[in-house]
Structure formats: C-alpha cells, structure tokens
Amino acid sequence: MQEKKADMATTNTSSSNKNPKKANLLDHHSIKHILDESVTEIVTGRGYIEDVRMSNIRLLLGTIIIFIALVAQFYPKKFPENRNFLIGCIVLYIVFNGFLQLIIYTKEKNAILFTYPPPGSFNSTGLVVSSKLPRFSDMYTLTVASADPKSVSAKPPVEFTKSVTQWFTKDGILVEGLFWKDVDGLINDYGRESKKSK
CATH class of the missing domain: 1.20.58 (Methane Monooxygenase Hydroxylase; Chain G, domain 1)
Structure with a gap:
C-alpha cells in the first residue's frame, strides 16, 4: 500500500510541476495545515470564490x-x-x-474556508468548509455545509472522517491524488444533497 501511495505521489507531482507537500508526521498541526491548505485549493479549483469578509x-x-x-x-x-x-x-x-x-x-468554529456561491449557480448561499483533527488522533473530519443555514436554499451538511494515514506516505508526503478524490467526492455528495432536497 505504501509503495502504491509513493507511486501515486511521484506521478501526481511530476504531472503538476510543483513541489510535493510534506508534513511532519509527528506534529498534528503540520498535518492539519497541509490538509486544510489542500482542501482550500480543491474547493476554489471547483469554481467557488473565497469569501474573506x-x-x-x-x-x-x-x-x-x-x-x-x-x-x-x-x-x-x-x-x-x-x-x-x-x-x-x-x-x-x-x-x-x-x-x-x-x-x-x-x-x-472549525471553519477553514467560507465561499460565495459559484458563478452561474441557482444556489444563493456559499459553502463553509470545516475540519477537525483532534490531538493524539489520526482521524481527520471534513465537513461541507451551507454558509447560511437559515437560508431557503441551505442544504444539509455532509462530512467524512478518515485516517490521515490513507493520504500520506511514510516520508510524510501528501498523496494529493487520493486526497483530492476524497474531497471532490464530498463536494459532489453536497451537490447531490442539493438536488435531492429540491
């Protein structure tokens, strides 16, 4: 499994011409920071504009x-x-x-990113993306919810909790492809929740 992750890390980094993201695996703040930073890149890469108010x-x-x-x-x-x-x-x-x-x-609270609704969307609220990585735990929880829960177009929040060991090699390099797939899947789940509740 570690070899597969290492291969994916090399493929992922060589295809995207940027330095691999490396965390100190003994420091949970370092791990959370890298994951949160990657989540922000993934969400804004999907067309959501960050709300910095x-x-x-x-x-x-x-x-x-x-x-x-x-x-x-x-x-x-x-x-x-x-x-x-x-x-x-x-x-x-x-x-x-x-x-x-x-x-x-x-x-x-635990929010790492607030967004506006994506351009051209019928949804009138953006997202609040929150994360938790408790001290002395390897379980990372990521939640996607509506930025305005009282709005008519607010949708139910979705989340996943997974071990950070699934996304890092033994050297502390983030396997961005695997992590991207999980975060992207969560955003898609939120979109499906939106369609269900209409």
Whole structure:
C-alpha cells in the first residue's frame, strides 16, 4: 500500500510541476495545515470564490485592539495622572477582545474556508468548509455545509472522517491524488444533497 501511495505521489507531482507537500508526521498541526491548505485549493479549483469578509472583520478588530494597547502604552502622562485614561483603554481592550472571541467562537468554529456561491449557480448561499483533527488522533473530519443555514436554499451538511494515514506516505508526503478524490467526492455528495432536497 505504501509503495502504491509513493507511486501515486511521484506521478501526481511530476504531472503538476510543483513541489510535493510534506508534513511532519509527528506534529498534528503540520498535518492539519497541509490538509486544510489542500482542501482550500480543491474547493476554489471547483469554481467557488473565497469569501474573506470574516477574515477582514477579524483583522480590523485585531488592529483596533493593538491600537488601543499602543495608545495606552505611549500616552504622554505618567501613571497617577493617566489612571482614568488607562481604565478606559483597559475597558475598550476587553470589549473589542470579547467581540473578537465571540466571532471566532460563534461564526468560525472549525471553519477553514467560507465561499460565495459559484458563478452561474441557482444556489444563493456559499459553502463553509470545516475540519477537525483532534490531538493524539489520526482521524481527520471534513465537513461541507451551507454558509447560511437559515437560508431557503441551505442544504444539509455532509462530512467524512478518515485516517490521515490513507493520504500520506511514510516520508510524510501528501498523496494529493487520493486526497483530492476524497474531497471532490464530498463536494459532489453536497451537490447531490442539493438536488435531492429540491
């Protein structure tokens, strides 16, 4: 099986003129990062355009939080005189940080990609693609769901859970052909769910 994976890895990489994706098999963050990155490439390769609004909101909130911290640090007056100003900065810092954490907890959760609907599609919602790879586990769960679950055109989510050992050689090289096939199949399942529910 490892030889077959190695052959597929060589064929896959030679046909696509790019460096093979290699993960440290002892680091689950490295494995998840490579898989998530590949999922994003596969989904956007299917015509879905990435929706970066949520990322932009997080960046804006992060910038505001940093600005508040810098203003508090470099305010011209010394401590007893700037006490009320510092208290105001601390309150603002906590409020904006709370907003940021709320967005991450309620909207993003395990999401790795938000998309718009594909151009020319009758579906009015994009996708939310989420993944999980628990620590000390080799089971990778990938979920494709509607970006707006309350929408009339929202479809039931689909997911698979598989061992990451199916997609990596013993050297840590991702066999992109095998992984692509599984992710592509999941997106097709989501499309079939869409047709069923009409």
